[in-house]
Amino acid sequence: MRPKLLAALTAVPLMLSAAPASAAPAARYAALGDSFAAGVGAGGYDPASGACHRSAGAYPALWRDGHGPADFLFAACSGALTADVLRDQVPRVPTDATLVTLTVGGNDLAFADAAVACLQPLTTDARCDAALDESERRLAEELPGRLDTLYRALDARAPAARVVVTGYPHLLGTGSTCVIGTAARRSRFNTLTDRLDELIGRQSEKQGFRFADVRAGFTGHGACRGGPDEWIHPITLPLWESYHPKASGQSGGYLPSVSDAVLG
Template structure:
């Protein structure tokens, strides 16, 4: 190479291409978990004593999602016995405005699910008693719950307008095999049909608000009460009584968590 060219190159400023910026990780979610006993984890054990009568479990699907995903903030406000009005009054106001993810399970208590369980699934109850309880639950589902869900969903949307909201349904509580000793085959089938109607309503109403629906029925298929053993993810009548007909820890991890995660992250 010519000596003068070498001298010119040596004197020229060194040009460096900028290094490629590392891909930035998605920001950690700011997560609020709202709802009733199914969101609180009643039935799963390992209850946080600080939650008192709300009976929030460290094995609930909100706690499992938190442990797996490490949100930047976590509000666990779900509470045993909550209906839609309770969530709107006591839980939604606690949700920070910058929340990016909300999960919500509510609606069963608005229908008197507990009363229907007592009327249909306890020993020595009559078909007439069961039918009357389910008739009342179906009336509330038709006439009252659609408006209550709309009101709650609008309030939540206004409180956390940027959040992805995942609304879950409920599993079939019961197996339908004739060998099951809970209630009768006809009562179990009608009870599960009420669950289907409730889930269908929740899915429709949540879609109207632009929320995502997590359907847990397929995940719980084959795991309802009656089976016994490790495949039974729903408590039958048990002690303490308030755990009866709620998901066990296996139902929270194997039934709720996968559906919620798919809706939250997909």
């Protein structure tokens, strides 16, 4: 467990008497990760972010808007693997950052390939099972070491930062009225998400980071049959937004969980 140098989101200088809250410098915040951190599916994309598709509706941007950090690095990028975050994003984090958020790991399991194999209308059980078997293999054999390497590097880069690592929501509804895939496929896909979140939570907390579990917040809001309660896109256009949180999922699911982890 690494030592935490900050007791709160703001960095307070060491002195005999506490400085007034208004005098404390605001946080230096860096947001890292993949499409779920970038806000794919939430719309309002920054043209300058190109294929990273960083959205004004993503939870990092919403946190920035609500708390006004002195510095904000939004480095999350659609499609990022743990290796991409390690190579391209961690080196950009200020060494005196006071807050870092991170969402990554799904692409390392080929989540997108599994979604295509399991959830398209004409796919077969055999194709779905093969894709999920491969995702489960990567989860057991490859991802633990990759997360460990990434977390250690991030810890070394910003040793004073409060680091909040998020998991992923269940993408699919489980009710009898759901029309995506089959009940068995939806259940197995969500079980894979549970195993991924358990791994992320266990390893992030071992590193001394905080884990934001978003699954409870998204309960009842998975892709299913449409309507205002659906916070996850089903298959949609553009295709790269499919099975990603809508703006409502970022604001109603991710942001509260991250806020609780940051401030709790």
